[in-house]
Amino acid sequence: MNDAINLSRMRDAAFTAEVEAQSGQNVSTCYQCGNCTAGCPAGFVYDRQVNQIMRGVQLGLKDEVLNSRSIWMCLSCSTCSLRCPNNIDVAAVMETLRHMARKEGRVAVPKVEKFWFSFLDTVRAFGRTYEIGTMALYMMRSLRLFTDLDLAPEALKKKKLGFRPHVIPGGADAVARIMQRYKERAKREGVRP
Amino acid sequence: MRIGVFICHCGSNIGGTVDCAKVAEIARGFPDVVYADDPMYTCAEPGQAAIEAAIHEHRLDGVVVASCTPRMHEPTFRRTVERAGLNRYMFEMANIREHVSWIGRDKEANTNKAAELVRLAVEKLRNNKPLAAKSFDVTKKVLVIGGGVAGIQAALDCADGGVPVILVEREATIGGKMAKLDKTFPTVDCSACILGPKMVDVAQHPNITLYAYSEVEDISGYVGNFTVKIRKRATYVDWSKCTGCGACTEKCPSKKTPDAFNEFTGPTTAITIAFPQAIPKKAVINAAHCRQFVKGKCGVCAKICPTGAISYDMQDEIVTEEVGSIVAATGYDLMDWTVYEEYGGGRYPDVITSLQYERIMSASGPTGGHIVRPSDGREPQKVVFIQCVGSRDRSVGRPYCSGFCCMYTAKQAVLTKDHIPNSQSYVFYMDIRAPGKMYDEFTRRAVEEYGTEYIRGRVSSIYPDGNGQYVVMGVDTLLGEPVEIRADLVVLAVGIEASKGSPQLAEKLRISYDHYGFFMESHVKLKPVETNTAGVFLAGVCQGAKDIPASVAQGSAAAAKVLALFARDKLESDPQIAQVDIRRCVNCGKCIRCCPFGAIKEVEIRGEGKAQVIETVCQGCGLCTATCPQGAIQLSHATDNQILAEVNALCQC
Numbered sequence: 001m002n003d004a005i006n007l008s009r010m011r012d013a014a015f016t017a018e019v020e021a022q023s024g025q026n027v028s029t030c031y032q033c034g035n036c037t038a039g040c041p042a043g044f045v046y047d048r049q050v051n052q053i054m055r056g057v058q059l060g061l062k063d064e065v066l067n068s069r070s071i072w073m074c075l076s077c078s079t080c081s082l083r084c085p086n087n088i089d090v091a092a093v094m095e096t097l098r099h100m101a102r103k104e105g106r107v108a109v110p111k112v113e114k115f116w117f118s119f120l121d122t123v124r125a126f127g128r129t130y131e132i133g134t135m136a137l138y139m140m141r142s143l144r145l146f147t148d149l150d151l152a153p154e155a156l157k158k159k160k161l162g163f164r165p166h167v168i169p170g171g172a173d174a175v176a177r178i179m180q181r182y183k184e185r186a187k188r189e190g191v192r193p
Numbered sequence: 194m195r196i197g198v199f200i201c202h203c204g205s206n207i208g209g210t211v212d213c214a215k216v217a218e219i220a221r222g223f224p225d226v227v228y229a230d231d232p233m234y235t236c237a238e239p240g241q242a243a244i245e246a247a248i249h250e251h252r253l254d255g256v257v258v259a260s261c262t263p264r265m266h267e268p269t270f271r272r273t274v275e276r277a278g279l280n281r282y283m284f285e286m287a288n289i290r291e292h293v294s295w296i297g298r299d300k301e302a303n304t305n306k307a308a309e310l311v312r313l314a315v316e317k318l319r320n321n322k323p324l325a326a327k328s329f330d331v332t333k334k335v336l337v338i339g340g341g342v343a344g345i346q347a348a349l350d351c352a353d354g355g356v357p358v359i360l361v362e363r364e365a366t367i368g369g370k371m372a373k374l375d376k377t378f379p380t381v382d383c384s385a386c387i388l389g390p391k392m393v394d395v396a397q398h399p400n401i402t403l404y405a406y407s408e409v410e411d412i413s414g415y416v417g418n419f420t421v422k423i424r425k426r427a428t429y430v431d432w433s434k435c436t437g438c439g440a441c442t443e444k445c446p447s448k449k450t451p452d453a454f455n456e457f458t459g460p461t462t463a464i465t466i467a468f469p470q471a472i473p474k475k476a477v478i479n480a481a482h483c484r485q486f487v488k489g490k491c492g493v494c495a496k497i498c499p500t501g502a503i504s505y506d507m508q509d510e511i512v513t514e515e516v517g518s519i520v521a522a523t524g525y526d527l528m529d530w531t532v533y534e535e536y537g538g539g540r541y542p543d544v545i546t547s548l549q550y551e552r553i554m555s556a557s558g559p560t561g562g563h564i565v566r567p568s569d570g571r572e573p574q575k576v577v578f579i580q581c582v583g584s585r586d587r588s589v590g591r592p593y594c595s596g597f598c599c600m601y602t603a604k605q606a607v608l609t610k611d612h613i614p615n616s617q618s619y620v621f622y623m624d625i626r627a628p629g630k631m632y633d634e635f636t637r638r639a640v641e642e643y644g645t646e647y648i649r650g651r652v653s654s655i656y657p658d659g660n661g662q663y664v665v666m667g668v669d670t671l672l673g674e675p676v677e678i679r680a681d682l683v684v685l686a687v688g689i690e691a692s693k694g695s696p697q698l699a700e701k702l703r704i705s706y707d708h709y710g711f712f713m714e715s716h717v718k719l720k721p722v723e724t725n726t727a728g729v730f731l732a733g734v735c736q737g738a739k740d741i742p743a744s745v746a747q748g749s750a751a752a753a754k755v756l757a758l759f760a761r762d763k764l765e766s767d768p769q770i771a772q773v774d775i776r777r778c779v780n781c782g783k784c785i786r787c788c789p790f791g792a793i794k795e796v797e798i799r800g801e802g803k804a805q806v807i808e809t810v811c812q813g814c815g816l817c818t819a820t821c822p823q824g825a826i827q828l829s830h831a832t833d834n835q836i837l838a839e840v841n842a843l844c845q846c
Binding site: 079 | 535581586587588589623649650651652653654666667670673674675
């Protein structure tokens with residue numbers, strides 16, 4: 001016996017339909033030319049290439065797709081969407097897959113999620129991004145205390161890193177309210193915030 | 194009146210969702226219906242025989258068939274009733290397949306709707322009158338528009354069949370795209386060697402009149418009697434004197450003129466003969482680049498010409514020809530691939546189109562048949578071919594397959610290896626479409642014998658690496674990995690589009706064209722050469738992507754249609770035309786102005802101006818009947834009374 005993917009058993013048409021509905025894309029128009037993969041700048045750290053993710057969605061292979069590292073390593077640069085000859089917003093499909101994976105509580109690359117939260121926490125606090133705060137939070141959460149520390153002197157020299165956050169008068173509260181509203185909605189709908 | 198009704202089952206096409214027996218039963222209750230039946234296949238021989246038998250047995254004077262679309266079988270059944278002695282216009286058709294059974298599954302609703310449509314047809318038939326066709330003369334002469342291989346074939350076949358041919362070609366020479374090719378697949382025989390003799394035949398055939406460097410300006414008339422105005426563009430060379438010696442092209446000082454025939458791969462002179470085998474082999478001056486026209490002084494060619502053929506003050510000339518039939522064979526153009534910014538958008542000199550590569554490979558091309566890079570003239574070692582550039586790509590509005598690129602790419606890869614034995618070719622492809630005779634074998638040879646590397650995937654971007662090479666970023670989807678190739682030369686298999694001006698020509702010809710400008714055939718399978726305008730036929734890529742063998746076949750097919758049309762001395766005009774009631778006509782002239790065919794003229798009857806329909810010109814479109822404020826024009830077989838009878842029948846319940 002080989003360990004072929006048993007399509008008759010594993011195919012989940014509802015998953016394909018759900019991805020299409022949430023992303024607003026018709027994945028059946030993908031004819032697997034591979035242009036998304038050819039242009040993907042993050043493909044070298046993917047476990048499955050973009051066109052393979054799209055194929056997985058077409059076939060309804062839910063576990064294969066939602067458990068993949070690729071959807072977390074995606075940079076959302078949208079080169080794939082730009083190059084797609086069938087006008088599929090591939091980046092939107094990847095985004096949808098991340099949402100679906102989080103909803104189901106499976107995050108193949110938790111570090112990425114931790115970075116996002118670190119970023120969002122600083123935005124919530126100050127109304128805009130605060131790089132050193134993001135870094136500090138991420139280091140604590142991920143326990144990667146020396147990640148990219150070697151870049152700091154250079155970034156400081158070029159004034160790309162500020163020690164103090166820029167606070168927008170009144171803006172921080174407004175952004176925090178937006179996030180609070182989202183949090184409440186997420187709670188209502190039973191989504192992990 | 195005694196009417197017979199036939200409700201066709203069409204196998205299960207109609208019978209599956211319509212209770213045909215019940216419709217026949219309902220039809221028996223309609224006024225004047227004396228007979229109704231529901232045969233399995235009405236169009237088959239037994240079905241037609243049953244109609245004939247019923248006409249005799251029940252002394253019918255009108256027949257209704259409820260079946261498929263009239264576009265399919267109305268002529269069939271008209272002939273059937275005619276064989277049984279009825280006038281062919283004492284027949285009506287109800288479409289209960291496309292309009293009923295194929296579009297709904299509710300059998301009861303379908304049955305009701307079918308019965309309604311039959312009621313409509315019966316009421317129309319009760320108001321029908323026998324109509325008689327008139328006959329008119331045919332001008333046995335054909336116009337072929339476009340002198341590519343399809344047009345050449347159509348012209349030669351018509352001419353061989355004894356029909357005088359007017360061949361109009363937009364460029365200075367016939368031969369079309371095929372004349373630009375170096376070799377042809379799958380036999381790799383020289384394009385000029387197999388096309389050249391045909392071009393010479395065109396020049397020498399006593400039945401062919403060739404207008405090169407000319408365009409069709411205007412077309413009027415109808416099948417059998419078209420009047421065509423042809424604009425002979427000014428060449429500034431008197432072709433009756435030009436011997437094609439080429440002395441002028443050697444001495445012309447404007448040596449940086451863009452060379453359209455060579456796809457702009459090299460410069461040419463302002464006065465040129467496109468290529469050595471050009472037909473007609475006559476010189477043409479490109480006024481936009483000629484010093485005499487641009488700067489007002491030069492005159493070198495006029496001085497050098499041994500026959501004094503140069504004529505700087507030549508003007509466009511309009512000639513009028515009368516023809517009975519027209520073959521459109523206008524071919525294609527490459528799409529504008531510079532929309533692909535990721536491939537450089539035309540800024541990289543060594544990223545070229547496949548047609549430019551043909552000219553570079555051709556012995557009559559700008560490099561004398563040596564494959565070199567346009568940028569530095571070096572021989573390329575690594576050549577990357579990219580297929581489907583502007584084909585199967587919705588994002589640039591070209592979702593269709595251009596049909597022949599897979600094959601010529603394989604051919605170009607083979608020829609590259611022949612020219613430069615230590616070169617390596619790579620082909621990025623999505624699917625290899627090689628369904629012709631010996632085609633798939635040919636693409637396999639490119640791989641197996643010539644070592645062409647086929648990579649399944651598209652190319653995302655191309656950029657110069659700074660050392661004279663280009664980085665081609667692609668993907669091998671079979672490997673599941675992005676791939677990168679350093680190439681010396683990149684050849685794009687650019688997709689095709691309908692040739693420039695196709696929609697405008699279609700409007701002159703009054704034929705349909707699709708979303709992309711390709712001309713529409715009358716029926717995609719059964720009438721691929723005919724158009725919906727009688728007497729106008731299609732050949733070659735103007736109808737849709739096809740390769741040389743298919744273009745030649747369609748050229749011959751179009752010629753066969755022309756010869757069949759001209760086999761008759763007289764044609765019958767359709768009696769379904771407009772008729773003016775002169776008692777009601779107030780001579781307001783609105784009908785004359787709205788008629789798209791110029792089929793209505795003003796005549797004087799007993800001292801009063803009246804509109805009169807020219808019967809052979811009227812196409813029965815009905816515009817004038819709708820426009821006439823007096824209701825003085827009626828369209829035979831679709832009169833107000835007939836239409837109102839149908840409306841009344843429908844509004845009963």
